[in-house]
Amino acid sequence: MTVEQIVSEGKDQFPIGMRVLAVDDDPTCLLLLGTLLRRCQYHVTTTSQAKTALKMLRENKNKFDLVISDVHMPDMDGFKLLEHVGLEMDLPVIMLSANGDTKLVMKGITHGACDYLLKPVRIEELQNIWQHVVRRKKKDRCNSGSKDKPHPDSGEDAGIGNVDNNGKLNKKRKDQNEDEDDERDENGHDNEDPSAQKKPRVVWSVELHRKFVAAVNQLGIDKAVPKKILELMNVEKLTRENVASHLQKFRLYLKRISCVANQQANMAAALGTADSAYLRMGSLNGLGNFHTLAGSDQLHNAAFRSFPPSGVLGRLNTPAGLGIRGLPSPGTIQLGHVQNSGNPTNDLSKLQSFVPGNHNTNILQGMPMSLELDRLQHNKSVGHIGELPTTDSTTVFPGSGSLVDARITGFSNNPLLGVTSNSLMLEGSSQQATSHTSVSAIGFQNGNALSDFTLIAPASNQLQDSKADSQGQASLINCNAGQIIRSAPQEWNAPRKDAPYQSHALINSSIPINSAMIQLGQCLDRNNSIFHRTTDLDSVGPLNFVDPLSIKQSEGDNYIMEPSVIEKEGYLMFQPRPHGSHVPDNTGSLKDLASAMMKQEDDLGCNGYSLRTSI
Amino acid sequence: MERNPIRMQLAIMRQSLFDQGHVDEQFVQLEELQDDANPNFVEEVVTLYYRDSARIILNIEQALERKPFDFGKLDAYMHQFKGSSSSIGAKKVKAESTLFRECCKSGNGEGCMRSFQQLKKEYATLRKKFGAYFQLARQAGPVETASRPK
Numbered sequence: 173m174t175v176e177q178i179v180s181e182g183k184d185q186f187p188i189g190m191r192v193l194a195v196d197d198d199p200t201c202l203l204l205l206g207t208l209l210r211r212c213q214y215h216v217t218t219t220s221q222a223k224t225a226l227k228m229l230r231e232n233k234n235k236f237d238l239v240i241s242d243v244h245m246p247d248m249d250g251f252k253l254l255e256h257v258g259l260e261m262d263l264p265v266i267m268l269s270a271n272g273d274t275k276l277v278m279k280g281i282t283h284g285a286c287d288y289l290l291k292p293v294r295i296e297e298l299q300n301i302w303q304h305v306v307r308r309k310k311k312d313r314c315n316s317g318s319k320d321k322p323h324p325d326s327g328e329d330a331g332i333g334n335v336d337n338n339g340k341l342n343k344k345r346k347d348q349n350e351d352e353d354d355e356r357d358e359n360g361h362d363n364e365d366p367s368a369q370k371k372p373r374v375v376w377s378v379e380l381h382r383k384f385v386a387a388v389n390q391l392g393i394d395k396a397v398p399k400k401i402l403e404l405m406n407v408e409k410l411t412r413e414n415v416a417s418h419l420q421k422f423r424l425y426l427k428r429i430s431c432v433a434n435q436q437a438n439m440a441a442a443l444g445t446a447d448s449a450y451l452r453m454g455s456l457n458g459l460g461n462f463h464t465l466a467g468s469d470q471l472h473n474a475a476f477r478s479f480p481p482s483g484v485l486g487r488l489n490t491p492a493g494l495g496i497r498g499l500p501s502p503g504t505i506q507l508g509h510v511q512n513s514g515n516p517t518n519d520l521s522k523l524q525s526f527v528p529g530n531h532n533t534n535i536l537q538g539m540p541m542s543l544e545l546d547r548l549q550h551n552k553s554v555g556h557i558g559e560l561p562t563t564d565s566t567t568v569f570p571g572s573g574s575l576v577d578a579r580i581t582g583f584s585n586n587p588l589l590g591v592t593s594n595s596l597m598l599e600g601s602s603q604q605a606t607s608h609t610s611v612s613a614i615g616f617q618n619g620n621a622l623s624d625f626t627l628i629a630p631a632s633n634q635l636q637d638s639k640a641d642s643q644g645q646a647s648l649i650n651c652n653a654g655q656i657i658r659s660a661p662q663e664w665n666a667p668r669k670d671a672p673y674q675s676h677a678l679i680n681s682s683i684p685i686n687s688a689m690i691q692l693g694q695c696l697d698r699n700n701s702i703f704h705r706t707t708d709l710d711s712v713g714p715l716n717f718v719d720p721l722s723i724k725q726s727e728g729d730n731y732i733m734e735p736s737v738i739e740k741e742g743y744l745m746f747q748p749r750p751h752g753s754h755v756p757d758n759t760g761s762l763k764d765l766a767s768a769m770m771k772q773e774d775d776l777g778c779n780g781y782s783l784r785t786s787i
Numbered sequence: 788m789e790r791n792p793i794r795m796q797l798a799i800m801r802q803s804l805f806d807q808g809h810v811d812e813q814f815v816q817l818e819e820l821q822d823d824a825n826p827n828f829v830e831e832v833v834t835l836y837y838r839d840s841a842r843i844i845l846n847i848e849q850a851l852e853r854k855p856f857d858f859g860k861l862d863a864y865m866h867q868f869k870g871s872s873s874s875i876g877a878k879k880v881k882a883e884s885t886l887f888r889e890c891c892k893s894g895n896g897e898g899c900m901r902s903f904q905q906l907k908k909e910y911a912t913l914r915k916k917f918g919a920y921f922q923l924a925r926q927a928g929p930v931e932t933a934s935r936p937k
Contacts, residue, residue, distance in 0.1 A: 198839065198867065198870055198871050198874075199835055199839050200832060200835050200836040200839055200840075200871045200874050200875060201870060201871060201874045203831070203832055203835055204817070204820075204832060204874050204875075207820045207825065207828065207832075208816075208820065211820055244863075244866065244867065244870075269870075270866060270869055270870035270873060271866065291870050291873055291874060292813045292816070292873045292874045292876070294816060295816065295819075295820075
């Protein structure tokens with residue numbers, strides 16, 4: 173059969189003619205794989221270089237239906253390739269390896285592989301891989317036409333033990349997608365023939381993703397439905413389906429992160445260790461950008477900077493951003509734990525802190541620690557940062573029993589200032605439940621008044637459903653001045669009810685905080701503190717993503733990962749409410765921010781927007 | 788039944804490869820992929836395998852000359868080698884690779900050396916057998932299918 177024949181018949185005779193890209197550095201395996209695939213009547217392109225593969229995929233988004241890739245490759249890790257493809261091209265990817273370790277397979281799944289095959293691969297296994305293409309197309313398409321399509325049972329891939337996971341996952345995603353999908357008919361494509369669904373693939377560029385995150389942020393992860401997101405994003409030629417599938421991935425990413433976060437939580441350094449918040453870049457899948465605040469040297473933890481390599485800001489495409497792979501040392505911020513809340517979609521509470529600018533000094537001052545609150549289940553008033561400050565007691569912790577679930581991003585420590593960078597990663601943890609406020613607002617005073625602090629909105633409900641009563645939010649305060657800094661640690665400790673507090677801060681706090689999280693970052697006079705967050709909790713849900721934009725702008729590609737970069741102050745930025753102030757850009761003056769924030773607070777009322785310390 | 792003596796001999800050789808455990812089921816898969824469009828597929832794959840794996844063998848040898856052993860690296864090389872070997876169905880070679888990897892994981896340097904020696908032996912033996920097999924196969928010419936009587 174000639175190629176042309178295959179191609180032209182492909183549309184009608186799917187899966188015959190399905191276009192597969194096979195990547196494997198081992199020539200023997202590649203030859204074998206290619207031959208097997210051709211025997212299955214697919215149209216095959218092979219390459220031994222992952223980079224070449226990516227190039228081919230990028231050149232023409234519609235050239236391939238499916239990618240099969242080896243895990244161990246010299247020029248690029250198979251998982252990285254997987255993430256790239258998943259994010260940029262939204263193609264199903266099958267992993268291939270001689271190693272069938274459960275951990276590896278799990279890694280493949282969490283990175284989004286739709287299947288994981290063991291070498292030597294058999295033809296029977298390859299004969300069914302087309303199901304992944306169909307499944308994905310069904311997901312992307314609107315509901316209406318897809319029910320007729322026969323789709324393979326997700327759990328039934330012959331011989332592949334692990335496919336169940338994938339299948340279930342896919343199924344779940346599909347269900348979620350369908351739940352959210354509107355009824356309306358998107359486009360006029362032919363829904364009957366999966367192979368005819370040749371929608372041009374949307375490339376989720378940094379800009380686009382940022383808008384997406386902003387929109388989701390505004391709506392709140394719970395309420396973020398593709399239709400509304402699409403409206404908010406207001407991008408031409410973007411269809412609801414594109415958004416829907418991207419949202420699915422995003423959620424998966426969040427979930428994955430929270431899983432990792434949870435694991436890390438235990439390891440999270442105690443405050444003393446000060447993991448500064450790390451920045452997480454909101455890559456396509458990620459939310460906002462997270463920066464790991466660079467801890468100062470004082471902090472011994474380089475943890476934050478250990479943010480997964482890919483998690484650099486501004487790197488949308490880095491797979492790392494997607495997954496929390498290699499979450500750095502403990503103490504790094506963890507994303508909301510999905511696990512705790514049991515709500516998979518709530519991942520957003522993440523701390524997003526990023527270093528706005530690269531000013532060391534400035535940064536320190538405003539270390540904003542922001543916690544994001546994911547949907548807060550309870551509307552508790554959050555400690556209001558504003559109130560805190562001026563007092564000498566800097567602690568702003570929500571003292572009471574309410575726990576703040578704050579994911580605090582570490583503060584950047586400025587050695588100069590002597591600020592302790594506390595990476596507060598408060599993550600709601602069920603353990604924390606008690607009365608500790610997970611995040612204590614670190615009230616630092618500057619000698620006189622607290623200049624800024626950022627609130628950390630405690631956790632999202634994810635953290636804890638159980639901890640209903642714990643509310644409170646920890647607000648993080650930034651210490652602005654050196655004095656504050658100095659006193660900060662003490663302050664920090666002081667309010668805490670118990671020593672573990674600090675560590676708790678890092679750990680998940682189980683407080684589900686109501687959506688109001690707030691943060692205010694304000695740096696008093698420090699000029700460049702950038703962060704400040706608006707809390708808008710109202711409608712927004714819990715997540716406030718850091719606006720990747722600012723992060724991106726300020727950093728180059730190698731953002732955060734470098735320690736030096738990280739050392740800048742990091743703070744979290746939340747996406748401001750639409751009507752409210754917007755996140756200022758890095759160089760925005762704090763005062764403006766602060767006033768904006770205040771204004772916002774006023775606007776919002778005290779519904780917990782402002783972080784109130786329950787002290 | 789094969790009447791052609793060469794074909795008969797070929798069949799015997801092939802059977803002995805299986806019986807002696809040199810190749811496994813995967814080899815059958817390779818044979819099944821051989822068809823009119825790909826008449827020498829099996830030989831091509833095996834040749835490619837020997838060419839590429841020679842490089843890995845060399846890497847391992849060099850790594851074994853550096854003391855102390857870098858088990859991580861050795862394991863990685865062997866993982867690669869094992870993948871290729873299993874793709875062509877080289878059973879004994881694959882088994883020996885597994886042993887080698889076990890030694891790496893447990894940090895058993897002596898075990899690694901011994902295992903590697905054994906592996907090279909199997910590898911060389913198989914190569915000779917394949918060589919003879921393919922030479923005969925080429926002599927025998929393409930297989931005529933029953934549906935196409937001459």
